[in-house]
Amino acid sequence: MDQQLRVFVTVADRQNFSRAAEELHMTQPAVSQYILSLERMIGTKLLERSNKYVRLNKAGEIVYHHAREILGLHTRMQSLVDDLMNTPSGRLTIGASYTYGEYVLPHVVAGMRQHYPAITPTITIHNSTVIAEQVANRQLDVGIVEGEYVDEKMCIEPFADDRMYLIVSPQHHLAGKEKITHADLEEETWIVREEGSGTREAAEKMFRQLEIMPSKRMEFGSTQVIKESVEAGLGITLLSYWAIRKERKLGTLVTLKVQGTPVTRNFSLLTKTNEFHTKALDIFMDLIRNHVPEGAHT
Known part of the structure; x- marks a missing residue:
């Protein structure tokens, strides 16, 4: 069955019996026999043949679609068995x-x-x-x-778990401030990631929890660009500790102490x-x- 499907798919892909036979290292009569055998088993013709081309008919399109899936599953099955018996690779x-x-x-x-x-x-x-x-x-x-x-x-x-901190540059007017209110945060320019980002999702969730609606926002699609922008004093952001631990050690970014932070995700x-x-x-x-x-x- 697998060999019949493999031959059928190759003929359909090459649209030619001779080219399919060459690729499969078979004779053309052998390829034709496999196709006839498959058509007898399915109960209908699968290919339209002429001197110029070989094309799938409607039934052939259905068999072709499923044949490729069956062959793919067979290959995956064999890979999994081989993998079980050998060194991980x-x-x-x-x-x-x-x-x-x-x-x-x-x-x-x-x-x-x-x-x-x-x-x-x-x-x-x-x-x-x-x-x-x-x-x-x-x-x-x-x-x-x-x-x-x-x-x-x-x-x-x-x-x-990931802990996320409010980040500013050391020169920012909120850096080192002991008491930061939610109103202070709402007035800041926030630098955020794009929609679909987990970091953006965390920031939006924090805004809801703190009940703030910042009107000034800048959106970037890169964490590195956001860090550089915050270092340059363009605004404030919420980032993972994993993303900013080097900058914290160097002192180029500092975290703010705000009730409700760090945010955990x-x-x-x-x-x-x-x-x-x-x-x-x-x-x-x-x-x-x-x-x-x-x-x-x-």
Whole structure:
């Protein structure tokens, strides 16, 4: 059955029996026999043939769509069995939100590469919404997202807390001030991430909790640009400790003491529900669960 489907898909892709036979290292009569056998089993013709072309008919389009899916599942099944019997290896596609992806994930991946050099990771960094969509569409094996995320078709596993602080430059008029009111914060220019970002979600949640509605905002799609802007004195922001710990040590950014802060949120591992995991994926997820960045809860 698998060979019949493989031959059928190749003929459909190449639109030619001779080219399909060449690719499959088979004779043209053998290819024709496989197609006839499949058509007899399905109970109808699947291809329109002429001297110039070979095309799928309506029934052929249905069989072609499902044949590709069946062949893909067969390949994945074989990979999982091979993986079970051998050393962890192969490609692993990982997605992460900007905060975790830029400031923590490189250290996890470095450790994995040191102990499991046969695993080849491919990293995608984007905001949490995009990462979740790519996991759902099977473009990624696993995602790491920020904040609150709910989807019954996804397996969502919180694995770490993140503390987020109000940040200003050392020269800012609020820096070092003992008592900062909510009215003070509302008057400031806030530098925020774009919609869909976990950091933006946390900031909006904080605004609601503090019952403030800042009217002056600047929106950037990069945490690094936000840090540079705050250092330059353009405004105030809310960022993860993981993103600003180096600047705090250097004294180029300082945190404000405000009631209701720091804001706490989760980082979560995201995978498709009821999907089999390769050894490589299980190893990576264990490394993530056990990795605690230095000073993460300071």
